[in-house]
Amino acid sequence: MVDRRSGVPAFRQVAADLREKITAGTYAAGEQLPSERDLVDTYGVSRPTVREAVNMLRTEGLVVAEHGRGVFVRPPASIQRVARSRLSREARERNRGAFLADAAARGFTPSTSVKIRFEEADARVAAHLAIDEGAEVTVRDRVMRADGLVVQLAVSRLPRTITRGTAIEDVNTGPGGAYARLEERGHQLGSFVEHVGARMPTPDEASLLQLADGVPVITVTRVAYAFDGLPVEMNDMVLAADRYELSYEWPAD
Amino acid sequence: MVDRRSGVPAFRQVAADLREKITAGTYAAGEQLPSERDLVDTYGVSRPTVREAVNMLRTEGLVVAEHGRGVFVRPPASIQRVARSRLSREARERNRGAFLADAAARGFTPSTSVKIRFEEADARVAAHLAIDEGAEVTVRDRVMRADGLVVQLAVSRLPRTITRGTAIEDVNTGPGGAYARLEERGHQLGSFVEHVGARMPTPDEASLLQLADGVPVITVTRVAYAFDGLPVEMNDMVLAADRYELSYEWPAD
DNA sequence: CAGTGGTCTAGACCACAGT
DNA sequence: CTGTGGTCTAGACCACTGA
Incomplete structure (x- = not known):
């Protein structure tokens, strides 16, 4: 009462x-x-x-x-720990990207569908890629599935100036993925930065990721930098917060 | 209509x-x-x-x-980018922890209040600290404020076996903070791991952090490891997702 | 004071799950 | 079929804001 x-x-x-x-x-x-x-x-x-x-x-x-x-x-969802900061060149060459590596290690059947498009950089994209607002970018829009279930959305953007004429503008980027194509063109990767946040999903995201009420999404924006310090790719990822946890590791010195 | x-x-x-x-x-x-x-x-x-x-x-x-x-x-909140993976020994010694360093750099007046208590490790704590369930742990429960506003909750736990007799069991840990005391006792820090997730706040957290409806919290569990690989501290942090974004950086190799 | 959101009622009917 | 949650109404009164 x-x-x-x-x-x-x-x-x-x-x-x-x-x-x-x-x-x-x-x-x-x-x-x-x-x-x-x-x-x-x-x-x-x-x-x-x-x-x-x-x-x-x-x-x-x-x-x-x-x-x-x-x-x-609600029973506590089983949370997948995803180790970041481990995109070694070796791992990249062995696998077709971090997602597929994760999936393979865990024993479910991964699949992704990709759409390619081109657009003009808005302020945020321009800032991350260190290009002018309005400059042309190549966009790879991916939906990643595990056993048919959508588990992650990822939108990758690269300056068109460095993707023109490469397989990065194709649905199939070839062995080693987009990063391998970049290195072939002389854009040796130097470092990664990930910006991690969280927010409530849009209705679109909620239905795609099959999110229950009250489940936020984790947003990750990863920027890949070449050895010369220039950004070559940014990747906006959206993950269900009740299914994923990200782990980062670094030395104390 | x-x-x-x-x-x-x-x-x-x-x-x-x-x-x-x-x-x-x-x-x-x-x-x-x-x-x-x-x-x-x-x-x-x-x-x-x-x-x-x-x-x-x-x-x-x-x-x-x-x-x-x-x-x-709702106007988009101004998001603070907090760089992680930068807890160098130097930075630790100059400042009283990462939070105060962030605050000082941004020009607002930081304050924290600390409560000390002792408890028995539950399964999660035991797993992170590699100790037995039920073993005694020292708990430092902190509320961090910026200009009086609560911006972060942090609960730090260490095995009591390594804090007994040190200032870590006092409210004031002395110059350099808890990490400095650990190193004095021979627990040289080797590496950090952070596990990042997100969820909706509990009502307590929502009122403490003054969260509006529909704002999730970012949870960070940082584990500090000594050079010998043994965990020495775990720190559970809770941040308002509309005010913070975490950045991690690592080399490509 | 008028206008705003906050709370609450006592019903009604619909859509879905499981027997 | 019964029992469940999902949707909706037409009102009522309260609590807060700001002129």
Whole structure:
């Protein structure tokens, strides 16, 4: 029952009570919560009020609702640790990119589909690639799947001046991938920088990545620099935050 | 007006229309949306339906509602880029930790409050620190502020076996911070690993970090390893995703 | 004070899952 | 078929903001 005189909104009291019972284990992972109509009786509030409480828990990622079945405590997703800062030349040459390497190591069937297009650099792209705004860039738009399930979106952009006439402008970049083509053209890779952030997904991303309510996405912008310090590629990646964790390693000195 | 026969729920149509007008710039950043009662007239739906649409945009982080004022398009927050993988011994000795270094470089007044406690390692802590579950750990629980505003939560854990008798068990760790004390005791630092993820905040975190609806947190677990490969410290950090971006850098070879 | 968002009710009907 | 969540209404009153 909710305390009407406490000043705390009823739906917040209901949400807090349910939240506490979930974290305390009264409702275990995967278990079904009482139906909304039961909660109406339990707490003495109307159904919209109960629904508002449950919605709160949904946006927190604590529970998932399944139409016609019930509301369930979200089981903690198994998180894949993805080691970054390991794109050694060796690894690059052995594999067709970090994603496929990860996938192969984990034993599921990877597949990617690629679309190529060309566009003019906006301010952000221009800044990362150290080119003029409006300059032409080659865009490789990839959807990566594991066993058919979309697990990552990646948009790679390179100045067109260094991709013209190479297989980078083809869907199939050939053995070693785009990085190998760059090195053949004399753009020896010197270093990588990754900028990592997080935000809520757009509706498009949510449906593509099949994200439940309350699951953010991790955004990674990787910039590859040639030995001379000039950026040659930027790659915007979007990952489901309930399935991925990124690991970075570096020496103390 | 919404299309009643399309099968798409009314509140989704309203949300989609508003979302599109926001991204298209019809409602610019910081600008006020029409009042809920105006939207009722515009779309021909009830107020709860309008509110559900607006709530959707709120959990997406697109708009913020201010009681008594109106609903506003969230202006893109200014994002701080925090360079990781730069905790060189030099930098550690010059400063009192990475956070204070960041703060000093940016010209705001930093402050932190620390609480010390001791606890038994749970499974996760034990795994990261390579100790037995139940072994005693020293916990340094920090709240970091910039100009009084909470910007980061950090919980540092070390095996008690290596902190006993050192200033690491005091609120004030002395010049150079906890890492300096570790090195004095012969635990020369060899490397760092950071595990980066994201999730929605708990209600506690949301109020502490003053997060608006629809803003996730970035979680960073940094593990410091001694030269002999043994972990000496783990640090769980929580950052507001709309204010921080982490940058990692590494050579291509 | 008027206008805004915040909360809440008591219903109604629909769509889906599982028996 | 029953029970579940999903959508929607027409109102009511409260709490906050700012003129």
